[in-house]
Amino acid sequence: MKKLLLKKEIDAFRKKAQKLEHPREMVIDLLRAIQDHFGWVPDAGVELAADILGVPPIEVEEVATFYDKIYRQKVGRYPIHICDSICCWIRGGEEIAAHLQQQLGIKLGQTTSDGLFTLLPTCCLGGCGRAPSIMVGKRFYGHLTCDGLDQIIAQLREEAVG
Amino acid sequence: MPTLTIDNQTVIVAEGGSVLDAAIALGIVVPHYCYHPALGAVGACRQCAVTILEGSQKGLKMACLIPAEDDMQVSTCEEEAVAFRAQVGEWLMTNHPHDCPVCDEGGECQLQEMTIGAGHGIRRYRGNKRTYLNQDLGPFVAQEMNRCIQCYRCVRTYKDYCGGEDFGVMGSQQRVFFGRFKDGPLESDFSGNLIDFCPTGVFTDRTNRFRTRSWDLQQAPSICPHCSLGCSILPGGRYQELQRVRAGGNRLTNDSFICDRARFGSDWNNHPKRPREARISGEKVEFPYALELLEERLEKLVEEYGGETLRLLGSPRASFEANLLLKKLAEKYGAPAPYYDAHPRRAFAARMAASIPSGQLASLKQLRESDLILLVGVDPLAEAPVLALALRQAARAGARIVALDPRPLELPCDFEHHPLTQESLLRGLSAPEENELLESLRQQLETSQRPVLVGGGELLGGEGLRLLLHFSESCCGSHDCLIFPVLHGPNSFGGGILGATGDSNRNLIEDLENGNVRALICVETDPAIEHSEPGRMQLALSRLELLAVFDHLPTNTVATADIFLPTRTIYECAGTFINNEGRMQAFDPVLEPGIPIVVTGSGGHPPRQFETTPPGSAPRSAVHLLQWLLKDRNDLFGLRRQIIKELPCLRDLDRLAAGDNGRRIADCGDTLEESRTEIWAQEGELQVLPITARYGSDLYSRWSQSLTSRFEEPSVWIHPVEAAERGFVNGQKVVLRTVVGHFHLPLVFKAKMARGRLIVPCLPGTPLEVFTPGGLSLPCKIYSEVDNA
Amino acid sequence: MSSTPQLLFKNRIPGKTAFLKEYCKTGGYSALVKALKTMSPAEIVQLVKSSGLRGRGGAGFSTGLKWSFFPSDKPAPKYLVCNCDEMEPGTYKDGELLAADPHQLVEGMVLSAYALNVDEGYIFIRYAYEGQFKNLQKAVAEAKKAGYLGKNILGSGFDFELHLHGSAGRYILGEETALLNGLEGKRPNPRIKPPFPAERGLFGRPTTVNNVETLANIPHIINGGSEWFKGLARNPEGAGTKLFGLSGHLNVTECFELPVGIPLSEIVEVYGGGVWKSRKFKACLPGGASTPYLTAEHMDIPLDFDTLAAVGSRFGTAGVTVFDDKTCMVAVTLNLLQFFARESCGWCTPCRDGLPLVCWLLEKIEKGQGTMGDLEMLKEQYRHIGGRSFCALAEGAMGPLDGLMRLFEQEVIDHIEKGHCPF
Numbered sequence A: 001m002k003k004l005l006l007k008k009e010i011d012a013f014r015k016k017a018q019k020l021e022h023p024r025e026m027v028i029d030l031l032r033a034i035q036d037h038f039g040w041v042p043d044a045g046v047e048l049a050a051d052i053l054g055v056p057p058i059e060v061e062e063v064a065t066f067y068d069k070i071y072r073q074k075v076g077r078y079p080i081h082i083c084d085s086i087c088c089w090i091r092g093g094e095e096i097a098a099h100l101q102q103q104l105g106i107k108l109g110q111t112t113s114d115g116l117f118t119l120l121p122t123c124c125l126g127g128c129g130r131a132p133s134i135m136v137g138k139r140f141y142g143h144l145t146c147d148g149l150d151q152i153i154a155q156l157r158e159e160a161v162g
Numbered sequence B: 001m002p003t004l005t006i007d008n009q010t011v012i013v014a015e016g017g018s019v020l021d022a023a024i025a026l027g028i029v030v031p032h033y034c035y036h037p038a039l040g041a042v043g044a045c046r047q048c049a050v051t052i053l054e055g056s057q058k059g060l061k062m063a064c065l066i067p068a069e070d071d072m073q074v075s076t077c078e079e080e081a082v083a084f085r086a087q088v089g090e091w092l093m094t095n096h097p098h099d100c101p102v103c104d105e106g107g108e109c110q111l112q113e114m115t116i117g118a119g120h121g122i123r124r125y126r127g128n129k130r131t132y133l134n135q136d137l138g139p140f141v142a143q144e145m146n147r148c149i150q151c152y153r154c155v156r157t158y159k160d161y162c163g164g165e166d167f168g169v170m171g172s173q174q175r176v177f178f179g180r181f182k183d184g185p186l187e188s189d190f191s192g193n194l195i196d197f198c199p200t201g202v203f204t205d206r207t208n209r210f211r212t213r214s215w216d217l218q219q220a221p222s223i224c225p226h227c228s229l230g231c232s233i234l235p236g237g238r239y240q241e242l243q244r245v246r247a248g249g250n251r252l253t254n255d256s257f258i259c260d261r262a263r264f265g266s267d268w269n270n271h272p273k274r275p276r277e278a279r280i281s282g283e284k285v286e287f288p289y290a291l292e293l294l295e296e297r298l299e300k301l302v303e304e305y306g307g308e309t310l311r312l313l314g315s316p317r318a319s320f321e322a323n324l325l326l327k328k329l330a331e332k333y334g335a336p337a338p339y340y341d342a343h344p345r346r347a348f349a350a351r352m353a354a355s356i357p358s359g360q361l362a363s364l365k366q367l368r369e370s371d372l373i374l375l376v377g378v379d380p381l382a383e384a385p386v387l388a389l390a391l392r393q394a395a396r397a398g399a400r401i402v403a404l405d406p407r408p409l410e411l412p413c414d415f416e417h418h419p420l421t422q423e424s425l426l427r428g429l430s431a432p433e434e435n436e437l438l439e440s441l442r443q444q445l446e447t448s449q450r451p452v453l454v455g456g457g458e459l460l461g462g463e464g465l466r467l468l469l470h471f472s473e474s475c476c477g478s479h480d481c482l483i484f485p486v487l488h489g490p491n492s493f494g495g496g497i498l499g500a501t502g503d504s505n506r507n508l509i510e511d512l513e514n515g516n517v518r519a520l521i522c523v524e525t526d527p528a529i530e531h532s533e534p535g536r537m538q539l540a541l542s543r544l545e546l547l548a549v550f551d552h553l554p555t556n557t558v559a560t561a562d563i564f565l566p567t568r569t570i571y572e573c574a575g576t577f578i579n580n581e582g583r584m585q586a587f588d589p590v591l592e593p594g595i596p597i598v599v600t601g602s603g604g605h606p607p608r609q610f611e612t613t614p615p616g617s618a619p620r621s622a623v624h625l626l627q628w629l630l631k632d633r634n635d636l637f638g639l640r641r642q643i644i645k646e647l648p649c650l651r652d653l654d655r656l657a658a659g660d661n662g663r664r665i666a667d668c669g670d671t672l673e674e675s676r677t678e679i680w681a682q683e684g685e686l687q688v689l690p691i692t693a694r695y696g697s698d699l700y701s702r703w704s705q706s707l708t709s710r711f712e713e714p715s716v717w718i719h720p721v722e723a724a725e726r727g728f729v730n731g732q733k734v735v736l737r738t739v740v741g742h743f744h745l746p747l748v749f750k751a752k753m754a755r756g757r758l759i760v761p762c763l764p765g766t767p768l769e770v771f772t773p774g775g776l777s778l779p780c781k782i783y784s785e786v787d788n789a
Numbered sequence C: 001m002s003s004t005p006q007l008l009f010k011n012r013i014p015g016k017t018a019f020l021k022e023y024c025k026t027g028g029y030s031a032l033v034k035a036l037k038t039m040s041p042a043e044i045v046q047l048v049k050s051s052g053l054r055g056r057g058g059a060g061f062s063t064g065l066k067w068s069f070f071p072s073d074k075p076a077p078k079y080l081v082c083n084c085d086e087m088e089p090g091t092y093k094d095g096e097l098l099a100a101d102p103h104q105l106v107e108g109m110v111l112s113a114y115a116l117n118v119d120e121g122y123i124f125i126r127y128a129y130e131g132q133f134k135n136l137q138k139a140v141a142e143a144k145k146a147g148y149l150g151k152n153i154l155g156s157g158f159d160f161e162l163h164l165h166g167s168a169g170r171y172i173l174g175e176e177t178a179l180l181n182g183l184e185g186k187r188p189n190p191r192i193k194p195p196f197p198a199e200r201g202l203f204g205r206p207t208t209v210n211n212v213e214t215l216a217n218i219p220h221i222i223n224g225g226s227e228w229f230k231g232l233a234r235n236p237e238g239a240g241t242k243l244f245g246l247s248g249h250l251n252v253t254e255c256f257e258l259p260v261g262i263p264l265s266e267i268v269e270v271y272g273g274g275v276w277k278s279r280k281f282k283a284c285l286p287g288g289a290s291t292p293y294l295t296a297e298h299m300d301i302p303l304d305f306d307t308l309a310a311v312g313s314r315f316g317t318a319g320v321t322v323f324d325d326k327t328c329m330v331a332v333t334l335n336l337l338q339f340f341a342r343e344s345c346g347w348c349t350p351c352r353d354g355l356p357l358v359c360w361l362l363e364k365i366e367k368g369q370g371t372m373g374d375l376e377m378l379k380e381q382y383r384h385i386g387g388r389s390f391c392a393l394a395e396g397a398m399g400p401l402d403g404l405m406r407l408f409e410q411e412v413i414d415h416i417e418k419g420h421c422p423f
Ligand SMILES: Cc1cc2nc3c(=O)[nH]c(=O)nc-3n(C[C@H](O)[C@H](O)[C@H](O)COP(=O)(O)O)c2cc1C
Pocket: C054, C055, C056, C057, C058, C059, C060, C061, C063, C083, C084, C085, C086, C087, C088, C171, C172, C173, C174, C175, C176, C177, C209, C210, C211, C212, C214, C215, C391, C392, C393, C396
């Protein structure tokens, strides 16, 4: 089974938590690290973060559930954030979203059965000049067209196999 | 103190008060949700808008956030503010379900009242509503999140005020969720306050769901009987069944909060085994017959053997009036003055507390405002839970809390803990100048502004409390160092006042054993459990010629009484308790006694019996019984007037009304009782200290079925180092040998307890119930189960 | 086109990032050397004040004035926090700046910290700016190594530690008090003011929060002086240059450094290359999603804080999003409000429950199912939400709604009367 976080990372966080006057300030770092490693943040991830920070799990959960880029549910290997804010939306964002749903055979919020892709609508990605845009994990793709999207999906599929 | 005008009415509010406080003081309804006097203002709900016409900030403002100023002019009627308040009402209701007719909060829903107060009536929104899945929060609190209006009061109550660590707010935007990380029982000992503080039907009392609509409840202001703090409560019931308890409001004591023991521990009143009929030698008889027989036998006994052979035992559970009448009864028969606690050490502690000058006693309010609190020999969560809440409020405002106690204390706030044994505590207090820790604490107390010393009567005893009083006097040069004694029961202090005149050197158990006593009357007490040596007491009781018991709990002593008379509970009669700080507080009856209709009707339709009195309605109040014996015809008011004449320090007794803030006793002017010598056991050898458990140690929670889920498993606690020296491991089964018996128990490590001691929580319904807290530690031996075999 | 002096974008080469070597080549860190050697903190605050620099985070408050309220004499720790949350749709200038030239921010922060006598700083970076985060990590490491950061900077005795904090999404974190809660690891609801962050900010200590672009301007002001900085603007009241992020229905949607006070027409025609598909200009957001629309009649107004306020809009972040004449403004407004409703933190009622109600009304109208009563109700919502929420998020959401009511009421009525969207 995949680990939440490498032991050496856990140790480093624990060490830092002891040094810091306000260890809680690391909570987002911790959740992001767990997510980078595990793909998402399961309950055990929240509990691990709470343990490292020396706070009850609810304190971490309160924060974890606030941010939309912390996945508290399982997502595919490539979570695709589709920008639906104004700049992308007026330059074809809806078509991009429709195309992705059609190509992957899933609706927004769902994950493909091979566990590779999850489609998530998101607000502005800061790529307003390169609309329409999406973000796959933390990788940004702008100036999208439907053809371009097909290529990206194909590439990611290849990457997953390789 | 600013003076301002709201809607042309002038009002003066306290410094720091808000416009909303001022409006509330005037009785002007400004609807609000997130503001609560105990929680303060956060400006989240935006419901309390008013218009400031004159003042440093003008225009439409949130009344809870604007400090009241002199010469301010405020209007609640400007069109814009009225329209805005209605709009906020509409917003809050967009997602609220239309389930008022079946909602458990119906009839006492603040949301309903304030929505109407805000002028919102017709919802224009026709879209979908957001819905939630609820969590299972355990046996006490039910959750129905769809009704939530996101006022955030629940988190602020549970987490901020009460210090609970397993409840919070999750999510964001229109989907915030208030609950636990995962399903499971709420862990806080104050979880029930969610029910009172949620303004709508999200958190309701699970123990009382689907039983009564709130408007059908019979309610009356009362005082919690579970410990000595005397928190205000508002019990309610119907059909002769006590169904629920809510917090009352008394800003001098519990403010608006109570503990779960108080809230969910009231069904002892309806206990199926509750004795409701008079009995002679175990046989049911008519009430008047038993009473007449008792009188007859008492008279005969006194005539034959003299009043000296009659003893009377009152209790901290009985009302002050009943305890006083007991004293009169003693006088009438020429018997020695009554005892007021079956446990001699507790009785002594109560007498000592009652002799502290009233001006030196702290209230819970003063505790909340203190800047340095020293806890000596007291475990707040076990002995006086709401004290823990007060400590938390002091800590939140920056106070330091220091505890000296052998137990592995937990508190809902930061504190310093010095785990000293009971003996070293007492010894330290007897010569504080030689004790480095106490000496340094003394200096800190001296330099703090509003210090309070909290002393636990159970651990310190009367002697310890006396030493603590001396210690406090040595700390206060320029200002008072107040004392907050924690006693055993709701009327321990009252017993202390009445007992002060008695001869403290008499010893009930020895007199019983010597055969000097032929008859004993026990009023609402069970000496066989409450005495420090229950086994010995039981044996001693069996030698009596006449054991008369007045009580309402199904105790063993009730079962063995020669003459038993059932009494009414505090929910069924009026009376007075005097709490640990000498505050007299009145309680009113909520219900008539009787077997609940759910029982007589087997859960269905009320039975069609045609009797003039309902079944089980025989009990009279202890006061009534004693008055009958005394041929005293005073009503309660007359009785109180009579008390005042004899005990001038209770001069405000006749001005009490149930539900008010109570009144402090005046200085009784008694001199401190000379201490008797306590045997302070030697350090070094292993001893076991029986302690009060958080749930079950007081007689009322012991008989509350709702609380059983909170009872701990029996175990014996040890410091890990102590265990390591003896080769024990955590969780290991051991045999504990003491004078009261041998016990097979798991050993539990507690890193924060005193060394050189074992600790056992006294738990009802387990072998450990033979231990009684409130005494000194006992010699013991401990073996691993294998070795023992 | 090339006539605008480039300060912030001076080292910008598309696709590349200038690090220490490149940065220093064009005068990087010379301002720091100059300030530490020759200027007192108070002089810097005065200089920034007289330069006319106004906050680039959206509110446009005078930076020097804000700094002058900072209690720099209070004991350490005190904090300087850089706000790089930048999540308002239409705004992407800070991201461009950090992608091109991260050392500017580092130098700007050290200078600002020196001016405010602050010993610790944080840069708060949004989740989507992974590349910018890495750039800053490298820049901070380089600056530390070169002695521009850390203990005893350039031998002056001044210490400044700089930490990076990566966020995890959500627009509300851009609100400065919510950001502070976020940094502390708490739920990022905004805090009640007063106390203001200058008095009790991060971890309860005096704190100043400034935008990336604001801070990046400081080295240039120190080097060039306040008069020079002021003179950069086109309009007499303005000061400095501004990063304009172009987006929407333009042929060119890029970020340009242009003088403050430049008219909209020049942005659209010269830099934006005109409206796409040879269509006509209908309206634009002049400074991000929270600013009321401008229309063709506003083409010649100098783009600056006070001039735009005078016509009922705001300069905001100068993220200009243009809409062509085939665009339904009801739909645009709905999209914008959906953004705000979704990004509400959930703390106060007008925002949490009011914005979704606005969306419900707009959606109804957009679908052609609205009534004149709905229009009335929409106006009521505008009146009740504006100025009455706990923080400025819901207030910002009223920008586009205000624009719609004021400038495009007829379009709303058309939807209602026709029973369908006319576009
Ligand atoms: C909802 C909301 C979002 C904001 N987002 C940002 C942001 O992303 N970046 C920013 O610099 N300021 C943002 N601000 C403004 C900040 O609160 C703050 O005024 C600014 O960082 C101050 O910096 P400045 O004076 O340099 O502009 C936002 C304000 C609000 C109310």
